[in-house]
Amino acid sequence: MQAWLVEREDAATRVQFRVRRVLHRERSPYQTISVVELESMGRALVLDDAIQVTERDAFVYHEMLVHVPACAHPRPRRVLVVGGGDGGTLLELARHPEVERIDLVEIDRRVVEVSRRFLPWAEAAFSDPRLTLHYADGARFLERPPSRFDLILVDAPDPVGPGEALFGDAFYEAALRALQPGGMLVTQSGSIWFQSPLLAAINRRLARWFGRVHTYLASVPTYSIGPWSFTVGSSGPDPRAVDAARARRLATRYYTAEVHRAAFVLPRFVQQQLDEAIRATPRPLRAAGTRA
Amino acid sequence: MQAWLVEREDAATRVQFRVRRVLHRERSPYQTISVVELESMGRALVLDDAIQVTERDAFVYHEMLVHVPACAHPRPRRVLVVGGGDGGTLLELARHPEVERIDLVEIDRRVVEVSRRFLPWAEAAFSDPRLTLHYADGARFLERPPSRFDLILVDAPDPVGPGEALFGDAFYEAALRALQPGGMLVTQSGSIWFQSPLLAAINRRLARWFGRVHTYLASVPTYSIGPWSFTVGSSGPDPRAVDAARARRLATRYYTAEVHRAAFVLPRFVQQQLDEAIRATPRPLRAAGTRA
Numbered sequence: 001m002q003a004w005l006v007e008r009e010d011a012a013t014r015v016q017f018r019v020r021r022v023l024h025r026e027r028s029p030y031q032t033i034s035v036v037e038l039e040s041m042g043r044a045l046v047l048d049d050a051i052q053v054t055e056r057d058a059f060v061y062h063e064m065l066v067h068v069p070a071c072a073h074p075r076p077r078r079v080l081v082v083g084g085g086d087g088g089t090l091l092e093l094a095r096h097p098e099v100e101r102i103d104l105v106e107i108d109r110r111v112v113e114v115s116r117r118f119l120p121w122a123e124a125a126f127s128d129p130r131l132t133l134h135y136a137d138g139a140r141f142l143e144r145p146p147s148r149f150d151l152i153l154v155d156a157p158d159p160v161g162p163g164e165a166l167f168g169d170a171f172y173e174a175a176l177r178a179l180q181p182g183g184m185l186v187t188q189s190g191s192i193w194f195q196s197p198l199l200a201a202i203n204r205r206l207a208r209w210f211g212r213v214h215t216y217l218a219s220v221p222t223y224s225i226g227p228w229s230f231t232v233g234s235s236g237p238d239p240r241a242v243d244a245a246r247a248r249r250l251a252t253r254y255y256t257a258e259v260h261r262a263a264f265v266l267p268r269f270v271q272q273q274l275d276e277a278i279r280a281t282p283r284p285l286r287a288a289g290t291r292a
Numbered sequence: 293m294q295a296w297l298v299e300r301e302d303a304a305t306r307v308q309f310r311v312r313r314v315l316h317r318e319r320s321p322y323q324t325i326s327v328v329e330l331e332s333m334g335r336a337l338v339l340d341d342a343i344q345v346t347e348r349d350a351f352v353y354h355e356m357l358v359h360v361p362a363c364a365h366p367r368p369r370r371v372l373v374v375g376g377g378d379g380g381t382l383l384e385l386a387r388h389p390e391v392e393r394i395d396l397v398e399i400d401r402r403v404v405e406v407s408r409r410f411l412p413w414a415e416a417a418f419s420d421p422r423l424t425l426h427y428a429d430g431a432r433f434l435e436r437p438p439s440r441f442d443l444i445l446v447d448a449p450d451p452v453g454p455g456e457a458l459f460g461d462a463f464y465e466a467a468l469r470a471l472q473p474g475g476m477l478v479t480q481s482g483s484i485w486f487q488s489p490l491l492a493a494i495n496r497r498l499a500r501w502f503g504r505v506h507t508y509l510a511s512v513p514t515y516s517i518g519p520w521s522f523t524v525g526s527s528g529p530d531p532r533a534v535d536a537a538r539a540r541r542l543a544t545r546y547y548t549a550e551v552h553r554a555a556f557v558l559p560r561f562v563q564q565q566l567d568e569a570i571r572a573t574p575r576p577l578r579a580a581g582t583r584a
Binding site (some may be wrong): 010016040219261263265268 | 305330
């Protein structure tokens, strides 16, 4: 008998990966956590049947989530990661010597524990001496943050179940309050083909609070059959501009300064959708770089 | 009962699209030709179980195959399309008033006839008064071309079965001979994740004959779960440079001058694979722009 892991794009479109073996499966208070070995993609962490990371292509997602804002911000010293229990985002943050302190807030302690046991990069990533780990709800955590941040990286699953609050208007308002002047928030924002209403909504919501909102793309094969999107809200610098000298010093497999700039160039039909979404939004309730 | 169309990336990775209905199915002398209606992607032309085009995402592939070389060449007057029986490439060529004559060589007359009947754009595309249609083997046709071309667009299926000869060394040599000085050839060159040996081989083979070889990317959801690649061999102009004024006049949904430039920026791991492939190749046997 052959087992296949099924990822659904929509009711009529799905991707299947053949499973060599199941390494772990448990039910945490929040979700079902599995680790499987996929024949074509290596080890994969799966939450409630949705692939979070695989050994083969995780670097695309984590490099693009981290290095784009980190090389656009002039001096990212304090970073908050919301979610990110698989450790991949921490692994990429470790390449930035400017970062002095990292707070990571993950709702499900078991995701961290399972990742440290089964994902090859996770044990080292969670041993970063700059890291403070919080097991808490990300949205609640942001109501009373321990400090202000230069970057907030929202490394969240899809906006269903426990992840839903991390895509809402209240969350973005709280995030802006928790940022230093000139700070930036980046969030994954879904597939351009199968989640375009979500992508437009994220642009609209961020544009209510942030002076600059820009979407960029990278294809992560195990997330979607089309490009995956990330969206930055910045209260200061233009996220499309890159500190090329810092970018060049990074040991990466996907990201370069040229990839940074090119990732913000959107297909015309996507650019038009987002221009429309943002045009329909009242301009920032709080001007860029200021807060109440 | 539900029917699903299955696309295989490799033996352990596949994509499935739910079929609403089958509109046509026949066995031609060359292949099985089907037209189906997919719930999520609209009408699709399927040859030997591989999706060639769908209503929803064909524009990505055809715009990028046509407009990149056409806006990089200073004055594309004569164009040869090898394959392209679904008419999508012709549809995009119709947007270039500089093009005076188009030859299209398709091995399978039934692909053209079925496309004209079932694909909404095809009847108009094949009615272009500049078009001369040849039902012949593309590789043989190039041995005695009716004229010399500014652009050769290889709109071929995967290099298995009837398409195999369109990816070989002899084909690229004949293509160079059939090009005007400064002419360019572009070919689809497969998935960067699942066909990287093919992509490297195409770069290597083209580099034997063409002074400039460059790969560019676009994600076509029904082709692969990762980005799709296209590779240009140029005997003259740099294909990464774009005539922005001509690009701006095109009514497109995907392509813009900015998309043109950004598409040539490759992820570092892909760029490294191709640099290696080309370094291992003896530099052009015939200097750029010259021929025996």
